[in-house]
Amino acid sequence: MTTTLPTGRSSFTGATAVRLDGVRKTFGTAGRAVVALDGVDLTVAPGEFVCLLGASGCGKSTLLNLVAGLDAPSAGEITLNTSRPAVMFQEAALMPWLTAARNVELPLRLAGFGRAERREKAAELLDLVRLNGAGGKRPHELSGGMRQRVALARALAATLRVGGDPEQSLLLMDEPFAALDAITRDVLQGELLRVYRSTGTSVLFVTHDVREAVRLGRRVVLLSSRPGRVVREWADVPLADAAELTEEITGHLREVISTHAAA
Template sequence: MSTTDDTVIAVRGLKKSYGVSANRFEVLDGLDLTIPQGDITCILGRSGCGKSTLLKCICGLEDVDGGEIDGDTDDLGYVFQEDRLLNWKTVEDNIRIALESNDIPSEEHDDRIQHYLELVGLAENATDYPLQLSGGMRQRVSIARALAVEPSILLMDEPFSALDEITARELREKFLEIITELDQSVLFVTHNATEAAFLASRIVVFEHEPPAAIERTIDNDLPYPRDIDSKEVQELKREIITHI
């Protein structure tokens, strides 16, 4: 299978299990999923249904047992639930490490660091250390770090779930502004129906129990920019909840 110009990642018949012999636990069993170019695709489902395992398989953190993952899987950005910053490195050096590990030419580093810190509103914090920052600021640094490598797709694993609701709301709004400006392809894992209704151009709802299967795909045609408190977003949230 090969991807087309309007597809950034294509998953076909993906299989993943843990354990041995009769005690093997199937998390993914023949999963098919296509991520369109420029889409914000949200994978939504209850805890333990296989959402994070899918992301880890796509980025190579987990080996797969069968099936195919097609696309440029070496050209990914990843934002975890935890910011995973190195506390003994400055903000700019945390981003520089990502650029070095992705073989970005050194002459581009300073411009990219400056540009993506400006996008997330932290240009003045480049020489700060992570422990000097709030949780929301640290997560903005992790988003800048992932975007700075200019990936074909950005993978995000519940990146706002560890934040208080006010900070998470602010960061969702800032993130959506940045992503729509960049026309960045995103695969976003969440269990928050409001978050999915607000962010996604497409919502893929997983079945309650593994192995992961798609219960419903919902196209979200609400125009950007969006108001998270709007009647339309809240109506879509209520529809999503009926499927999870």
């Protein structure tokens, strides 16, 4: 198995942001081994928004963790042509003792930005997620949706590197809106699309919600139930009829779930 991660500034080729070749992940050993992913081949192009869809337990989050470098594949190869990716989870996980601005500044400080530059960049990112007046507030003073906006700004900050190309960035999102109410989720989906279009960041977004995948993704990738394998892809999603595509993908997802239940 091989995991190729960039060191310093990436030697960006422009061909792919991330590529998975024959990735397999097994937990446990011998008779207790559980195969979470088996032979996954997947690419994300620079600036592409890919939604990874599947039933609960199919290995979506495991795949995201492997791409993030939080775990290593048991077999196969993962190649990144970006700066080290940033991850946004279902929970905002902000530092409660820091203001919104300081939370966004934290990865910039770790990346080596000076005080003045990181304050400027944090202000720009908070403005990007429409929180330009909330930089001085602490997490407990913000709504759930506002905390997720701060988390998004912080994740974008984590993709930046001193002297790096902002277009060589990869954002990994693990069901970041699942815990929010329907109205807030709808608003933040729209905000995410706006931010995506204005930054050129590559996005790999995990969800089990077909409507969310169709609304957000430029491409939708369906994983089988455990062990996770790529069973179907839909390209040029924004050009399709949303209702028809949602119905089609839902049918395939139901087929995947029913096949697993019958096994």
